[in-house]
Amino acid sequence: MNIYLFAGYSFILVLIFGYVAFLHGKLHKLGRELDELRDRLREKARP
Amino acid sequence: MSQTANVHPHTESVSGMLERFVRANRWLLAATGALMLTALGMAFLYAPREQVMGEIQRIFYFHVASAWLAMMAFLVVFVGSLLYLWKGDRRFDRWAAASAEIGVLFTTIVLVTGPLWARPVWNTWWTWDARLTSSLVLWIMYIAYLVLRGALPESRKKYQFSAVYGLVAFVDVPIVFFSIRWWRSMHPVVITGKGMNLEPEMIHTLALSCAAFTLLYFLLLRLRLMVERLRDEVQSLQRTLLELE
Numbered sequence: 001m002n003i004y005l006f007a008g009y010s011f012i013l014v015l016i017f018g019y020v021a022f023l024h025g026k027l028h029k030l031g032r033e034l035d036e037l038r039d040r041l042r043e044k045a046r047p
Numbered sequence: 048m049s050q051t052a053n054v055h056p057h058t059e060s061v062s063g064m065l066e067r068f069v070r071a072n073r074w075l076l077a078a079t080g081a082l083m084l085t086a087l088g089m090a091f092l093y094a095p096r097e098q099v100m101g102e103i104q105r106i107f108y109f110h111v112a113s114a115w116l117a118m119m120a121f122l123v124v125f126v127g128s129l130l131y132l133w134k135g136d137r138r139f140d141r142w143a144a145a146s147a148e149i150g151v152l153f154t155t156i157v158l159v160t161g162p163l164w165a166r167p168v169w170n171t172w173w174t175w176d177a178r179l180t181s182s183l184v185l186w187i188m189y190i191a192y193l194v195l196r197g198a199l200p201e202s203r204k205k206y207q208f209s210a211v212y213g214l215v216a217f218v219d220v221p222i223v224f225f226s227i228r229w230w231r232s233m234h235p236v237v238i239t240g241k242g243m244n245l246e247p248e249m250i251h252t253l254a255l256s257c258a259a260f261t262l263l264y265f266l267l268l269r270l271r272l273m274v275e276r277l278r279d280e281v282q283s284l285q286r287t288l289l290e291l292e
Binding site: 001002004005007008011026027033035041044 | 087
């Protein structure tokens with residue numbers, strides 16, 4: 001296979017899958033932040 | 048019901064949200080995967096070898112489909128920005144922000160695959176041709192949009208400013224499209240006044256690639272919008288905590 005063609009399609013696939021993985025990681029990071037904040041709020045709301 | 052539950056009734060975990068996302072979008076996921084694989088197969092096995100450029104011309108199918116997706120994404124930024132300024136609904140600003148990021152990602156693909164195609168055909172990686180230059184300007188403009196969004200604190204002013212920028216930046220999209228007609232360019236013209244200057248098998252492959260990338264866009268947009276909504280929720284909880292402290 002042509003090296004430029006291989007590089008082009010590899011780049012496209014890596015970028016797309018990389019972006020999906022990035023979004024997945026971001027969602028989990030925000031989820032953890034959200035859980036922490038909810039815990040802190042629960043503590044504050046406790047009489 | 049506790050005070051926390053009153054302020055933020057939504058307590059679903061991220062894993063639960065992702066499971067729900069996969070369930071709700073299973074047909075879109077399956078169709079996108081199937082079309083992407085078919086388009087990839089057609090680009091290598093069905094489309095004929097271009098006589099002058101040879102094998103490297105096969106990059107054309109995903110290069111053009113990426114450009115198509117990016118243009119569609121920037122159109123959504125434009126429409127979202129317009130609707131935000133008109134209605135003032137934060138939902139439209141989220142559409143614009145999410146779509147701009149996807150547009151930048153696929154413009155990056157266009158700007159990388161273009162030189163990979165140009166090197167063996169034009170014997171150079173880059174030339175300051177109208178199409179190439181206007182595409183680079185487009186990429187820089189939307190990167191600046193994302194940088195500005197990241198730098199400004201969350202406020203109505205930020206959303207308004209971003210919306211105005213989103214409208215102005217879109218001016219470059221028709222310039223990119225028509226640049227090869229308005230100025231002398233080395234870049235191939237695919238769509239002419241007489242139709243498409245391609246073999247029927249090439250047109251089928253290109254059409255299927257564009258369809259696959261259109262579905263991929265909607266899938267990525269929905270996933271990216273989930274991030275935006277979650278970020279809003281985090282910021283809202285942070286504000287509540289600050290008020291309580």
